[in-house]
Amino acid sequence: MPPTADIDRRAVLRGLAAAVAALPVLGTVAAPAASAAALGSWPVSTLEAFADTLVPGERRSSSDRAIAGAAPGPGAVQAGVIALLTSPELPLNPLLPGIAALLDARATAFAVSRLILLPIDRPPFVGLSFDHRTTLVARLFQADDLDRAIWQLLAFLVGLAFDTAAHRHTAQALAEGHPGLVWTGFPPPDADGLWRYPAHSYGTALAEPHPATTPSGSPA
Amino acid sequence: MSPQTTDVLVIGSGFGGAIPAYHLAAAGARVTVLERGPRLATEEFTHDLGLGAYPRIVDVIKGDGISVVAGNCVGGGSVVYFAASLRAPSFVFDRRDAAGRRLWPASLSRAALDPWYEQVEQALPVTKLDWPDVSYAGGVLAAACDRAGHTCNPVPVAVDRARCTDCNWMLSGCRFGAKRSMLLNYLPAAEAHGAEIRPLHEVQLIRPSTVPGYRYAVDHITLDPSDYTCPTGAGTLHTKVLVLAAGAVGTPVLLQRSALALGGVPPAVGGYFSGNGDRVSVAEMDEGKVRSLLGLSRSATVAYEALHIGMPITAASFDRLDASAPQFSRFTLQQIYFPAVTNTLAQTAGQRWSGVAKKQMRARWRSWLTVLAMTEDEAEGSFGVPPLTGSFTRLANGLGLGTMRFAPTSGTRRGWAEADTHTRAVLERDGLATVRPWSEDVAGTVTAHPLASCRLGDSAAISALTELNELRTHPGLFVTDGSAVPTSLTVNPSLTIAALAERACPAIAARCAQYGVPVRYAPSDPLTGATRRGEVAEAARAVAVRAGA
The missing domain is CATH 3.30.410.10 (Cholesterol Oxidase; domain 2)
Known part of the structure; x- marks a missing residue:
């Protein structure tokens, strides 16, 4: 039986998307929810390693295995991707072990096909080097991958955690120093939580307009 | 209980729906607008990337090879668009397909559409x-x-620069009332003429009406405002004339699902989908x-x-x-x-x-x-078997899986x-x-400009609509949204969608008159009610004549 046979792809997709809808009810970025522990350390490590492959960060400690430590500064894990994915409020939660198992099955097959010896003290995906994780993840996104839609939605959530602090109100996340928003330099709002840019333009003509422009400003 | 009836039922409240809603209401018809999304007031629009915010009013719909960003609220795409308001260049109207067939109706050129462009530019205003x-x-x-x-x-x-703060949150709607969405012009003007707008009403099926004097019956469900995957009720409206403006990702799917009940729909429905290149x-x-x-x-x-x-x-x-x-x-x-x-x-x-x-x-x-x-794409997208409900499989507020392939x-x-x-x-x-x-x-490729999935044209072989936006073989059923635009435009499409919807109004009014709805249409400004004269009035008369008025 192929490793994906016991996973209802439709259910996984629905769960991933429902997770998006439920994000605002999550708690803070920093504290993983209690359900993360309920999920178990192996699935958490696998999902962290997947997120870290997309947006890599520095290890939390010298014993950190899920984060490969491929890049300085915070990555998707520090930005709260696991707290987001494992919140008890998320319908996605029951599906996470299946998604992690699917990733680990793919990692095992990848390792076998390349004669890579996997350590036995961590999930197979986590046992891969960062370069191997990267190669495998690239394979998951090829057009012929049966589960591509799952990885696409998971990647979307990983990006949202880092780039938008999607589980927080943006102004709050900025005030709290959300790692992703700080990394990208997202500008802060005014005191009332709204953005305004009175200075927004170089203020001078910088090119000739097209000679055939119509009076309303359109092309001819 | 007596059946619910209306003269003109409009499905969708973006550019394509709001404009006919106003003109037909102003002409004297009883108009009802059904909108799938919620209705938000200016002060409810947020500056927030949190997913409890903009996914209330914007959907990302993932298909095979293409993803579409589309509005989902009263005002539709006009609430979440970026307000660029450009006329399509002249050559667009002369585009041909690989077989050499003209893609736009012979009656439509840039010059022919210019009076309607001007009408919209003044009405928004731009x-x-x-x-x-x-x-x-x-x-x-x-x-x-x-x-x-x-x-x-x-x-x-389409921005009131005096109100604009250059905040750059247009995808979330305009908190400052500066962006000139349909919420600020055509829709309130339609309501002032008695039109009724019903938010959180998702249409599921169009079928022939069994009520004497009414042509189409439209079955809809109502949606939970906090979770659009949860229906809260159902109903049916009977109408004499139907204006379908559910967007280029919504309109073809609704027609596909209704094909059996309607006795078939033109083969071009759901074909020729374009992401505007x-x-x-x-x-x-x-x-x-x-x-x-x-x-x-x-x-x-x-x-x-x-x-x-x-x-x-x-x-x-x-x-x-x-x-x-x-x-x-x-x-x-x-x-x-x-x-x-x-x-x-x-x-x-x-x-x-x-x-x-x-x-x-x-x-x-x-x-x-x-x-x-x-750019100029080849409108090579198509829609597969429609889902059981809605125009895509909604996974959550703001996210769904569509049947389109590109x-x-x-x-x-x-x-x-x-x-x-x-x-x-x-x-x-x-x-x-x-x-x-x-x-x-x-x-896949990502577009906020879905077009052409139910396009107008002269040839039944490559278009679903007549040159006046009426679904072939289904009199009284008009399509006036982005799906009617025959090709990619090389500019942002909103002004063209709006101009084509304006141009369709005299034809819709002509049908209303033929079906016994007492209407007196004349092109007018939604903000002032003033009747337009000059070129647009002449263009309106010409359309009405071609529509048999």
Whole structure:
């Protein structure tokens, strides 16, 4: 039986998307929810390693295995991707072990096909080097991958955690120093939580307009 | 209980729905508008990337090879669009397919549509920007175009500049009441004439009415405002005339599902889907060269670093809209801002959208300049078997899986390649920037401009609608949204969608009269009610005559 046979792809997709809808009810970025522990350390490590492959960060400690430590500064894990994915409020939660198992099955097959010896003290995906994780993840996104839609939605959530602090109100996340928003330099709002840019333009003509422009400003 | 009836039922409240709703209500018809999304007031629009915010009013619909961003609220796309209001260039109306067949109706040219364009420009209204309105990002594109020997224009926008704060949250609706959405003109004007707008009403099926005097019955469900996957009720409305404006991702699916009940629909329904040829690239600007090569600086120490500042679209170059150039080589190159939700799609060298180098690229986010090339695609998309309900399988507020498939043809790819080459020539000159298109790995091609999935034309072989927006073989059923636009436009489509909807109104009014609805239509301004004279009045009379009035 192929490793994906016991996973209802439709259910996984629905769960991933429902997770998006439920994000605002999550708690803070920093504290993983209690359900993360309920999920178990192996699935958490696998999902962290997947997120870290997309947006890599520095290890939390010298014993950190899920984060490969491929890049300085915070990555998707520090930005709260696991707290987001494992919140008890998320319908996605029951599906996470299946998604992690699917990733680990793919990692095992990848390792076998390349004669890579996997350590036995961590999930197979986590046992891969960062370069191997990267190669495998690239394979998951090829057009012929049966589960591509799952990885696409998971990647979307990983990006949202880092780039938008999607589980927080943006102004709050900025005030709290959300790692992703700080990394990208997202500008802060005014005191009332709204953005305004009175200075927004170089203020001078910088090119000739097209000679055939119509009076309303359109092309001819 | 007696059946619910109306004279004109409008499905959808964006540009395509709001405009007929106003004109038919002003003409004296009983008008009812059904809108799938919620109705938000100005003060309810947020500045927030939290997913409890904008997903209330915007859907990302993922298909096979294409993802679409679409409005989902009263006002539809007009609430969440970026307000760029451009007329399509003349050559667009002369486009032909690979078999040499004309794609637009012979009656439609730029000159024929110009009175309707003007009508919409005055009604919204549209404002011509001056250079002090152009954002830093638009200024960088303009200066780069100029340095490369090209022109660049400030873009006309449907924005009240006196109210605008240049906040750059247009995707979330306009908190300051500056963006001229349908909520500020056509819809309140329709309501003033008695139109009823019903939010959170999702239409499921169109079928023949069994009520004497009424032609179509429309079955709908009502939706839970906090969870659009939960129905809260159901109902049916009977109408004499039906205006379908559920958007280019909604309209074809609704007709596909209704095909059996309607005794069939034209074969072009659900075919010819176009993403407007949209091609997005991210340029990483070299800050030192913005200063040294372009002579630009925001302050003594900062040349650009201005992503997120200012209106999302402010400048565009029309240099590649040469009517004599071959098809698939023409496009507008436009500066645009996309919310950070799309950061994942930006690529580093080696077509990588993830990993170490991509994270480093994110650290330079404020120096990104995003540009959109609107090219000529071949409308090669199509819609598969419709889902059981709705126009896509809704997974959550803001997210769904659609049945559309888009496999870019060689012509479309050629258009994108031409745009890529030109964009690099402008922005990579002397190392000013590094430019790469968005990855297609995560979402396929991405468009906020879905078009042509139920298009008008002269030939039944390649179009679902008559030249006056009526569904072939189904009198009294009009389609007036982006799905009616026959081809990609090489500009942002909203003004063309609106102008075509305006042009359809005298034809819809003519049908109303034939079906016993007492209407007196004349083109008028939704803000003042003043009747228009001159060219648009003549154009309206001509349409009415062709419609049999």
